[in-house]
Amino acid sequence: MDMLLSSPTFVFIQVLNSISLGMNLFIIAAGLSLIFGVLRVINFAHGVFYMFGAYIMYSISKEMELGFVTGVVAAGLGLSIIAIVIERGLFQWLYDKEHLMQLLLTFAIVLIMGDLAKIIWGTDQLSVSYPEGLSGATNLGVTFYPTYRLTLAVIGPLIFIGLFLMIERTRWGRLTRAATQDMEMLSALGINVPVIYVTIFLIGSALAGIGGALAAPINSPTPGMDATIIVECFVIVIIGGLGSLWGSFVGALVYGFVFNFGSVIVPNWQDVFAFLLLMVVLLWRPWGLFGKPEREGQ
């Protein structure tokens, strides 16, 4: 606490920590929110996808020594394949069922994939090293800061811009937005809606995998990491507003700041601060900062 008041450098470092954490979480939360926005499914398995991303990174970069970038790509590809199998094999049967059934289906995936991860990678905490050239610290003038965390703070906004352009500026993005409005009409106009669904699910899941791979050097892959991340993502998307890209971006940043500064002010109670923030937002705007009020019958 005293450090916050007396040392501007310390505050500066905390600001960078907050952005770096927020941007890492953004990548994952954006995937969850994107999937919800189009498919109207809350994917509980998003956390387990993240965990698989981290484990794949371990296998590729540490066990096979194929390098860090290959690890990130493999995590994205691996989760894309898993996503296609799950969407075509299971999800597509449930779009017209109750939301509860969809939630439970994703929870079944959590249970089965969680065990699968234990069978493949065991239950030990694994470590992934920083990518070459990014393991040191960068001189920012006033202080040195870990290069890898700085990189994360840059990758997040790049992914944000990429997603934004894809959804707002391309024909495919327009079709996707139309699918959220009126799927039947779009289908009647001759658009192949199932292809849109599977693609969105693939992109969202790949984001979880990439997020997990990028987090692996900081958060060692271990069983149970899926449960923590999914709750963090829930808090972020509820604060920001489900289905909103801006919402996930701002929500993740806010979460990063509350979490980091919370842990400096009252150590160990940072989670509780995040929830307090959540309650305040809900009292003020129950549908989140950038979300739209629920419509009847949805």
Added chain:
Amino acid sequence: MGWAMPRGVLTTCILVLVALACVPLMESRYLIDLSTEILVYVLFALSLNVIIGFSGNVSFGHAAYFAIGGYANAILLTTYEWPLFLSFPAAVVLSAAAAAFVAYFCTRLTDIYFAMLTLAFSMLVWAIAFKWRSVTGGDDGFVGVNVPEFLNSRVPFFYFTLVIVTTSIATLWMICHSAFGQTLIAVRENLTRAGFIGVNTRMMRCAAFIVAGTFAGVAGAIFAMYNRGVYTESAFWTESAQVLIMTLLGGMYSVFGPAIGATTLYLLERFANEYTEYWPTVLGVILLVIVLVLPEGLVGLAKRIRGHIAGGN
């Protein structure tokens, strides 16, 4: 519909009760323990059903109230040396109060948002239990609960559980079949229309949430004494999911479906754990079956089979 049970249901209930009361006569420690645990889970699942079956919302954080009841009873009995007749009601009141607090926020939302928010709040309870080491024992759990002398052995504890659980279930039955319960069903079936005829829908959903939290607290308070301890896992979201699966496996729109689901799932878990360490996978597969084949649970399946037989004749 009044409070009176249909005769078939009443007969079954009495038979089950008599059978349970005779369990200690078999002098098997294993059976007594198993029955005590099942009774607790049956009450836990039935309490959740008030939210799901009667108000139509899905709580993904019901374990929070079970854990609060458990921690409160354990801490009051042990740390503060309260007598049981004070600590137990206090624990239940605390669960109800926590449920009321959460309900205030959650009933602003419906459907998926409601489910996510209940989950988030339960994880807040988990985080507090985890971090507040000086009171809750943190991740070591709160161990060595000071159980009163007269409940210190297996058989009296079993009867204690049987009496409390039976009374609670009877109370739940009366609540669900009162005007209040019927109004909840109206809210579940059509929120907007229920509102038009003058029902304060948000208040009703709040009330259902509080009733559910209260009885989850009762179950938790018993379980803490049975286990002689409370652990953070009891508030974790996977625990909430487990009780949700119990409710659905039995069949959520029937009154006793969740009881059947809780018993079945509990026995399956015991059984599976003897053969495999991968119980989650087994549970996942059960869940897939429920979602894809048995959306109305075991009770729905039984009805379908009965319909088939009747139709065949």
